[in-house]
Amino acid sequence: MERALDWFALRVKPRTERVVADALAGKGYEQFLPLHKERKRWSDRVKMVETPLFAGYVFCRFDVQQRLPILTTPGVMHVVGIGQTPYPIDEAEIASLRVVADSGLQMESWPYLHVGQRIQIVSGPLTGASGILQSVKSRDRLVVSISLLQRSVAVEVPEHCAWPASA
Template identity: 40%
Template sequence: MTKGEDSVLNDTYTDLERSTEPLWYAIHTRSRHEKVVRDQFAAKEITHLLPLHHKRSKWKDRIKVIEVPLFGGYIFAHFALQNKLQVLQTVGVVRLVGLNGTAEPVPDEQIETIRKMVDHDLPYDPHPYLKEGMRVRVVRGPLQGAEGMLVEKKKNYRFVISIDLIQKAVAVDIDSADVEPLR
């Protein structure tokens, strides 16, 4: 056994000890392979989330609206780390996102907020990742209970959900009366 194989086995053992319960993980994919990975996860019956949004794309002779991943290069999956080999062996998967070589789960609240935005057909689009800003909680509407940041754009307010692990964010229009500041 080589030194690299030994390291992989030790990491796997540590992961198995750490988590046998399913959690949400961010998965880095090959460029433009998010939908391929999604389809394979569906075939393998791996619970996943690939939020998509509509984007206008200019071709030589026309403008077309296409559906692209909200977080390019990433898909989310819900599984126990003891089953990570099934995920990693999926064509198009590069790695599990984490710190210091260890997969880190994405908080359930962040996944649930994104799922609510998609399920309720709220107008959303990618947003630059925010680290600082006014933290708020949504107090009514389909995103009630979600926490994020409030930003102003052209006299309208937008609620921004940042996924810290992949340093990406998504924004949705919101009425400022539907949020309260976090203390």
């Protein structure tokens, strides 16, 4: 029986996230580049543009023992890890991040949180996502974190959709 491949975060050169994601897909790797809409202001106009949720990072599923094709992809700087050792990202964190990214709801980058109550979303477009519940300006937000990167994403959730996560 074949073992499932792990997800890893790749540190990429600034503003090359899409190029790297496309190159990895072209090589046959499963990659994930979560995007969000952001209001950008120029001197003459304001426009909504899609930008990477985690600037400088692309997620990719691969065999860590066969990482040379990943590392030779133009724009890839290194595989994120502890010291020189690549460290996989929890499958549940990637799954929750996918649910949030695919929901179509407004999201924003969020400071990484070390404490707070873990919750599970039980209804609505985010059903199945889990993370930390935070309250900001009297509005509840689900914060989904990628522990290895110490980065998080927040999305507003109705109070009735959240339930304490089981241990």
